[in-house]
Amino acid sequence: xxxxxxxxxxxxxxxxxxxxxxxxxxxxxxxxxxxxxxxxxxxxxxxxxxxxxxxxxxxxxxxxxxxxxxxxxxxxxxxxxxxxxxxxxxxxxxxxxxxxxxxxxxxxxxxxxxxxxxxxxxxxxxxxxxxxxxxxxxxxxxxxxxxxxxxxxxxxxxxxxxxxxxxxxxxxxxxxxxxxxxxxxxxxxxxxxxxxxxxxxxxxxxxxxxxxxxxxxxxxxxxxxxxxxxxxxxxxxxxxxxxxxxxxxxxxxxxxxxxxxxxxxxxxxxxxxxxxxxxxxxxxxxxxxxxxxxxxxxxxxxxxxxxxxxxxxxxxxxxxxxxxxxxxxxxxxxxxxxxxxxxxxxxxxxxxxxxxxxxxxxxxxxxxxxxxxxxxxxxxxxxxxxxxxxxxxxxxxxxxxxxxxxxxxxxxxxxxxxxxxxxxxxxxxxxxxxxxxxxxxxxxxxxxxxxxxxxxxxxxxxxxxxxxxxxxxxxxxx
Ligand SMILES: Cc1cc2nc3c(=O)[nH]c(=O)nc-3n(C[C@H](O)[C@H](O)[C@H](O)COP(=O)(O)OP(=O)(O)OC[C@H]3O[C@@H](n4cnc5c(N)ncnc54)[C@H](O)[C@@H]3O)c2cc1C
Numbered sequence: 001x002x003x004x005x006x007x008x009x010x011x012x013x014x015x016x017x018x019x020x021x022x023x024x025x026x027x028x029x030x031x032x033x034x035x036x037x038x039x040x041x042x043x044x045x046x047x048x049x050x051x052x053x054x055x056x057x058x059x060x061x062x063x064x065x066x067x068x069x070x071x072x073x074x075x076x077x078x079x080x081x082x083x084x085x086x087x088x089x090x091x092x093x094x095x096x097x098x099x100x101x102x103x104x105x106x107x108x109x110x111x112x113x114x115x116x117x118x119x120x121x122x123x124x125x126x127x128x129x130x131x132x133x134x135x136x137x138x139x140x141x142x143x144x145x146x147x148x149x150x151x152x153x154x155x156x157x158x159x160x161x162x163x164x165x166x167x168x169x170x171x172x173x174x175x176x177x178x179x180x181x182x183x184x185x186x187x188x189x190x191x192x193x194x195x196x197x198x199x200x201x202x203x204x205x206x207x208x209x210x211x212x213x214x215x216x217x218x219x220x221x222x223x224x225x226x227x228x229x230x231x232x233x234x235x236x237x238x239x240x241x242x243x244x245x246x247x248x249x250x251x252x253x254x255x256x257x258x259x260x261x262x263x264x265x266x267x268x269x270x271x272x273x274x275x276x277x278x279x280x281x282x283x284x285x286x287x288x289x290x291x292x293x294x295x296x297x298x299x300x301x302x303x304x305x306x307x308x309x310x311x312x313x314x315x316x317x318x319x320x321x322x323x324x325x326x327x328x329x330x331x332x333x334x335x336x337x338x339x340x341x342x343x344x345x346x347x348x349x350x351x352x353x354x355x356x357x358x359x360x361x362x363x364x365x366x367x368x369x370x371x372x373x374x375x376x377x378x379x380x381x382x383x384x385x386x387x388x389x390x391x392x393x394x395x396x397x398x399x400x401x402x403x404x405x406x407x408x409x410x411x412x413x414x415x416x417x418x419x420x421x422x423x424x425x426x427x428x429x430x431x432x433x434x435x436x437x438x439x440x441x442x443x444x445x446x447x448x449x450x451x452x453x454x455x456x457x458x459x460x461x462x463x464x465x466x467x468x469x470x471x472x473x474x475x476x477x478x
Contacts, residue, residue: 006252007031009469012245012269013260013448015043015410019228020072020459021258021447024466026235030473033252034237037244037409041229043260044408044416045457047220047352051295051395055359056352058221058293059407060416061457062343062361063312065091065208067224068215070458071138076231083227084218086348088311091214093304094184095385096318101304102181108210118178125172126206129157133211140204141460143436143452144427161200162423165193168202169319176318182206183322184314187339189421190287190365192330193323197423214311216345220352224457245269248444255478256469258447260462262410262418263430266439266446273440279431283450286421287329288414290374291363291399296392299358300344303385311348315340315381329365334372338364340381357394369401369413410448417456418449429454437465443478445469 008030011022018034019041025032040046044060051057067073068085092104105111108126112119129136135150136157148154160168165186169179182202186193189201208214217223229239243250248270251257259266263280266272272280299308307313316322316339325335343361346353353359364378375398382389399407401414410418419425429436430450437445447465449455472478 004253005255007033007254009033009256009258010035010251010254011258011260011447012251013043013410014041014225014229014239014241015260015448016045016225016228016457016459017447017449017462017465018043018258018260019225019232020462021260021466022237023076023228023232023235024072024463025469026232026237028470032232032237033254034232034239035243035245035251036239036241039242041239041241042222042225043410045221045225047222050293050397054354055295055357056220057359057397058343058345058361061221062345063214063216064221064224064457065205065212065214066456066458069133069137069208069212070460071141072459072463078224078227078231081227081230081234083223085215086218087213087215088309088348090306090310091209092184092312092314093306093310094181094314094316095302095304095307096176096180098303100177101306102177103306103310104181104206104209106210106213111210115178116175118173118175121172122178125160126210128153129203129207130210133207136207141453141458142464145434157203161203162197163199164196165198165202166323168199179319180317180322183319184316184339187316187322187326187365190329190417191421192327194327195422197421197426216311216343216348218349218351220345221457228459254443255473256443256445258445258462258465258469260410260448261446262412262448262450264412265409270439270441270444276431276440283430284420284422284425285368285412285415286417286419287365288368288370288401289363289404289416290366290370290378290401290414291404292375292378293397293399294360294362294393295353295395296358296360297394298356298392299347300360300382300386301388301392303387307385308347311343311345313342313344315342315385326365329367332367334366334370334374334377336377337381338374338377340364340378342382366401366414368415371400371402373400418454421454426454435468437468438472
């Protein structure tokens with residue numbers, strides 16, 4: 001290490017990607033400091049008492065198939081540092097109306113069996129993906145432009161992944177239950193269901209459900225970033241909280257600075273070549289979320305039995321209803337019956353609420369930066385599938401897009417994926433480059449979910465960014 005540097009690596013931001021990058025650097029023996037603007041670590045992956053004392057809510061992420069399946073996290077001793085996983089009996093239930101519900105079970109066969117005429121097609125869609133899930137995830141959770149290690153499998157995956165959800169459904173499925181189930185999975189893309197590439201979210205989330213489940217960490221999402229922090233400290237890494245970096249001049253001298261921030265923030269902090277800055281300025285953020293955390297005096301009074309055993313519930317009714325709700329996101333309009341994502345962790349983790357009480361995590365997709373209050377619309381939609389829900393509410397914490405961004409500046413305009421997921425931006429994230437983590441300014445890197453492979457708690461953006469730094473160290477570039 002050069003004596004003029006205080007650290008080999010400084011990481012700005014202690015979200016899952018910042019922590020992953022710091023762990024990777026510290027594992028290789030490099031002195032590493034993490035600076036976090038908030039007084040607590042974890043970014044959009046932490047757990048707090050947001051409503052009433054004794055009710056522990058997930059501030060951001062709640063359901064973690066990507067964290068459990070992550071090639072990097074799987075290589076770390078996170079269980080030794082306090083992380084343990086809980087597996088809901090049913091990963092996902094999607095009620096359609098009072099009589100029909102689609103159910104995603106851990107077992108591919110059991111899920112298919114309940115899909116009537118679509119059983120064979122569903123089996124066929126997921127069978128080889130589930131068999132080869134490790135290698136597929138490895139390929140998928142890195143920059144799209146790379147020499148594939150399993151070209152045939154990737155080609156098979158790509159043929160379907162490049163479709164829109166609408167095309168996938170029209171080509172292969174006819175049962176209302178299958179169509180609704182796939183619509184809900186595809187809606188995680190934050191794209192209209194007619195957008196090419198939205199089917200990739202169906203494939204990844206479906207294969208994860210059947211391969212690793214949709215687990216929740218004991219104690220809440222914060223257990224993941226707490227475990228990463230403990231491990232980092234055990235490796236000699238350092239963390240300072242309550243330090244907001246406004247300019248690169250605030251960062252201690254280091255051979256490499258890795259920013260766990262999005263392009264808009266990077267432009268404000270760093271002085272970058274104007275051509276690169278222009279490219280970052282054209283980066284698109286996509287649609288946002290409006291989130292409500294509930295403290296309840298009992299579990300949600302679902303009509304359908306399956307929902308009582310489901311970790312995650314998608315509310316949105318039929319394929320057509322979900323498609324309509326998601327198609328409105330690009331405009332300033334919104335659907336009366338929105339698509340909702342709910343997580344009910346206290347069905348498996350009694351440590352997160354006082355005895356007999358429950359929490360519920362709910363959000364809906366809304367236009368970027370929307371200042372509309374969606375509370376009424378959300379609660380009417382929950383009441384539709386769980387009559388009497390409203391009467392169980394003890395307290396609620398509403399987070400609008402503006403409030404989300406205030407809590408964590410990476411949630412620009414209330415967006416939670418680090419940038420829009422349309423095809424071009426999945427390839428050029430944040431710009432088209434063989435090493436998208438490296439900026440043109442020597443020693444400056446980006447490691448947030450605005451880099452490949454994008455949003456979700458998996459730490460792979462941080463891992464790949466740190467690897468880019470390590471390669472540059474090796475080549476004597478920094
Ligand atoms: C409501 C919501 C629900 C979600 N649900 C899920 C889910 O169920 N499953 C899932 O896998 N993913 C989910 N996600 C997405 C997931 O949380 C993110 O993709 C992930 O946290 C991104 O990690 P990151 O490290 O890139 O950024 P972040 O987690 O946003 O962390 C960035 C960190 O950098 C800090 N920071 C920013 N600017 C500065 C600065 N100038 N100086 C110092 N520090 C700074 C921030 O305070 C923050 O701590 C959800 C996110 C939200 C908000």
